[in-house]
Amino acid sequence: MQNSLQDLENRYIIPTYGRNYTNFVSAKNATIKDDKEKDYIDFTSGIGVVSVGHANDIVSKAICDQASSIMHISNLYVIEPQVKCAERIVKQSGFDMQCFFGNSGAEANEGAIKIARKYGEVEGESKRYKIITLDKSFHGRTITALKATGQEAMHNYFGPFPDGFAYAEDIDSVEKMIDDHTVAVMIELVQGEGGVQPLDKQKVQALAKMLKAKDILLIVDEVQTGVYRTGEFLASNVYEIEPDIITLAKGLGGGVPIGVVMTSKKDVLKAGDHGSTFGGNYLSTAAANAVMDILSEAKDSGELDRTFIKFETRLEDLYKKYDKIFTSSVGFGLMRGLRVRDAQTLSDIISKAHENGILVLKAGRNTLRFLPPLTISDTEISEGFKRLDEALSSL
Numbered sequence: 001m002q003n004s005l006q007d008l009e010n011r012y013i014i015p016t017y018g019r020n021y022t023n024f025v026s027a028k029n030a031t032i033k034d035d036k037e038k039d040y041i042d043f044t045s046g047i048g049v050v051s052v053g054h055a056n057d058i059v060s061k062a063i064c065d066q067a068s069s070i071m072h073i074s075n076l077y078v079i080e081p082q083v084k085c086a087e088r089i090v091k092q093s094g095f096d097m098q099c100f101f102g103n104s105g106a107e108a109n110e111g112a113i114k115i116a117r118k119y120g121e122v123e124g125e126s127k128r129y130k131i132i133t134l135d136k137s138f139h140g141r142t143i144t145a146l147k148a149t150g151q152e153a154m155h156n157y158f159g160p161f162p163d164g165f166a167y168a169e170d171i172d173s174v175e176k177m178i179d180d181h182t183v184a185v186m187i188e189l190v191q192g193e194g195g196v197q198p199l200d201k202q203k204v205q206a207l208a209k210m211l212k213a214k215d216i217l218l219i220v221d222e223v224q225t226g227v228y229r230t231g232e233f234l235a236s237n238v239y240e241i242e243p244d245i246i247t248l249a250k251g252l253g254g255g256v257p258i259g260v261v262m263t264s265k266k267d268v269l270k271a272g273d274h275g276s277t278f279g280g281n282y283l284s285t286a287a288a289n290a291v292m293d294i295l296s297e298a299k300d301s302g303e304l305d306r307t308f309i310k311f312e313t314r315l316e317d318l319y320k321k322y323d324k325i326f327t328s329s330v331g332f333g334l335m336r337g338l339r340v341r342d343a344q345t346l347s348d349i350i351s352k353a354h355e356n357g358i359l360v361l362k363a364g365r366n367t368l369r370f371l372p373p374l375t376i377s378d379t380e381i382s383e384g385f386k387r388l389d390e391a392l393s394s395l
């Protein structure tokens, strides 16, 4: 079976991924089974997507109920679960904003860039279009989101790109890159793909203040950090800043594709300026509403914070035990990383862990990344770290 799947894939799928050929067939919360009945503890949640665990009963029911009544009409008509989802997102954020719904993180960032570009076109004396992003950032794979991504190696082959992006080495160098054309600065508060690298809170607050004074928009890409991943609904809440534009995706739909751009600049985009066929349809927003129900209740009851502490304690124990392999522990909430002494060791850890029934991720060149479901149980945390410990001790 496995071979024939691999053969079919080789024949029919464009080979853009370095794939593992384990055939997963079922899952519950943070435990996944393959076609040989072997189980795996999932410390990845599908790269930060399955925030409420696999096959969550409440989300499955919401999806089934919605699918059997209305899945999709179109954005030409008001969509009740979309409106309710926007209301919840805005209320949870604590910001006075409005939402636009798309289908992915890259698309949400495209929306953010369009809002910023139009703001730069219609507000102020000179026309502004330049957006500054950070080195090692990741904002998505569409041509413009890729150009916004501060990793030049990823730009090979795909030019010419839209003009107007510049990359600051770090947050300290943003101010000196600002010129008369600059309309926005876009950052991830914790760089995910770049290696689970949190920005310094005071520096972010100072940046936000400086940008406000210059009427330059602050865009925060919360595609990975958002929806309780870093402890509060948004990492912007943790950093105590009020961005002008925020993007969300990954964890919001619990596995159903969804992306959101939200902004306090409510009157910039007008009818006809932006749109999406699928974005915010009945199905994806019904799923997102169920996800938001589960996670806001877990946050309010203290359950989410307890899970964070349990995971962190076990992670720190592992970090200390293998101090010859790991060089530092990074990240917060359930967006965590252990820096590994070299890239080869990291790749050995990931394959050994897989063999041992524990799924973990790589970020940047040398970071072992953990993005477990936010609903992971104590038993799954214990079992996962036990398996990872065994994998590490066998290296």
Ligand code: PLP
Pocket (backbone or CB within 6 Å): 103, 104, 105, 106, 107, 109, 138, 139, 140, 141, 188, 192, 193, 221, 222, 223, 224, 249, 250
């Ligand atoms: N922005 C950030 C911070 C991300 O981590 C990602 C995906 O990893 C994206 C944007 C792109 O999201 P998508 O793959 O849904 O387009």
